[in-house]
Amino acid sequence: MKKKQKKEENVFQRIAEHWFLSEPVLFATYCSHHLKPNSSIACTMRTGKGCIEYNPELTNLLTEQAIEENLKVEMIRILLKHPYDRQPKDCSAMACTLGSDCTLSSYYDNWKYVNLAKPSDFQLPEKEYFEWYAINIDKLIKKEGTSSEGNSSSNGQEASEREEASEGKNLTKGDTTTEEKNDSVMTKTYDYAKAKAEQSALWEEDELMQISINTIIENAKNWGTIPGNLVEQIIASTKARIDYRKVISGFRASCISMRRTLTRMRPNRRTGFQNMGSIYRYKTNLLVAVDVSGSVTSKTLAHFYSVINRFFHYGIENIDVMQFDCAAGEVKNIKKASHKIEIFGRGGTDFQCVIDYAQQAKCYDGVIIMTDGYAPPPVLPPHFRPHLLWICENEDSYKQHHEWMEKLGRACTINL
Structure with missing residues (x-):
């Protein structure tokens, strides 16, 4: 031997x-x-x-x-x-x-x-x-x-x-x-x-x-x-693949907003307990817009909502979720992972309706758009405050659209 x-x-x-x-x-x-x-x-x-x-x-x-x-x-x-x-x-x-x-x-x-x-x-x-x-x-x-x-x-x-x-x-x-x-x-x-x-x-x-x-x-x-x-x-193969989990985690960190509230439980830095102190609470107000147009398959939508359910692992307490095609649908606030989702729409695609809604609401720190990317790029209004993240359904979609998407915000892909 x-x-x-x-x-x-x-x-x-x-x-x-x-x-x-x-x-x-x-x-x-x-x-x-x-x-x-x-x-x-x-x-x-x-x-x-x-x-x-x-x-x-x-x-x-x-x-x-x-x-x-x-x-x-x-x-x-x-x-x-x-x-x-x-x-x-x-x-x-x-x-x-x-x-x-x-x-x-x-x-x-x-x-x-x-x-x-x-x-x-x-x-x-x-x-x-x-x-x-x-x-x-x-x-x-x-x-x-x-x-x-x-x-x-x-x-x-x-x-x-x-x-x-x-x-x-x-x-x-x-x-x-x-x-x-x-x-x-x-x-x-x-x-x-x-x-x-x-x-x-x-x-x-x-x-x-x-x-x-x-x-x-x-x-x-x-x-x-x-x-x-x-x-x-x-x-x-040496080019780093984009991990959407890391992108979402980093995006959430960049969207954290600070809320100051007064309290008697903490001393004021200047006058002690004579005046109320401050507590700074960190919160992320996110709008997630899901493309439900006819070009997005049911399998892709299932993956999109699976990603949304993952958001709760990143310390996000609640999320506003909107379905859109050529028009913005009803916005629902989600506080825990959902297993049953009703899909409405299945028409054309228009990203502008999502941008316009976020601009009018004036309460969001970040907007995440999940899509296949097949629609004209939206126009951001002046002083548009929310950070934008585009999540494409696959690598082909990402390669085709990431250039214009990255001019407006961040972009990543998920592998189905």
Whole structure:
């Protein structure tokens, strides 16, 4: 066993030496992690928690070229920060791995020895982002139920067959073991569903690793053989994603207004208890305007109201909520999270009615507008006091409208 492990370590050492000369980015990424054998895992290789783990029994059955390509795929996952960033909430480990596979194969699918799952295996479009694939594949897996245990989902059966065929194709030709022994080892150790689930078992949010990987990307001058499409995605991943929770929290802090009240319970700073002292109470008066026009789906509205319910976690005691389309609807004061919401409107969109209402009310410190952004920009009246925050329904909406939105206030997006 020790000889086998030593042999595998020599293979990884030769790959690293080759990368040092020809693949500087992959070499730097490889050096940022610890190599560790782990015979208990069902997958050939996996990364996470600062480690590169490999199964000596499985890697021993592969050619050196196949091991190098498997390692290259894992290094690209790290560069895209799939093991360390943007982990989809409540997604199964298998869905996360398949989502990562689909992201990689969307931009490059000319691997010789590694067969990654493709979006077409799940009847999904190409060139979407990692979390989107993971969430949608997870829904398919849950929908299929027990029938998806062996092949990820009915749509993912082709991916399973391709992966198993690939593993068989890459057996080391010069190995002294018999074909029957190879077959028994592969049967015993390789289970597609289990392998895919264990491949992302070490993945978790890690800000320090994100910073370390971003440093490697920012210092890269030669990308070697990494395909151009993937290089663009890797560079784009260094741009900080907007977390609407942080934006809302910061927006609330910027909208705090101070109310002074007099009290006999505190001494006056100048005259002591001869005169009443002052208490300063901090309060945020917010108006949240929800776009209920026909272009906003019911699913999006459900997410909008889910975000509104989160506001109470930021110390906000009550919120005025308005539904609007081409006209402003009734304003309702909400003092706790609501689970049943009636939607009115579903016509066109006009942001000006929200601005005009806030200006006439003269009691708001901040206005939050939740929308898909498809309407002419409003005109702010002179001396418009409330701070403005635009929350877009998705990244496409944000990219299309954020320039004019940020001229009027702040803007962020939520991922549905």
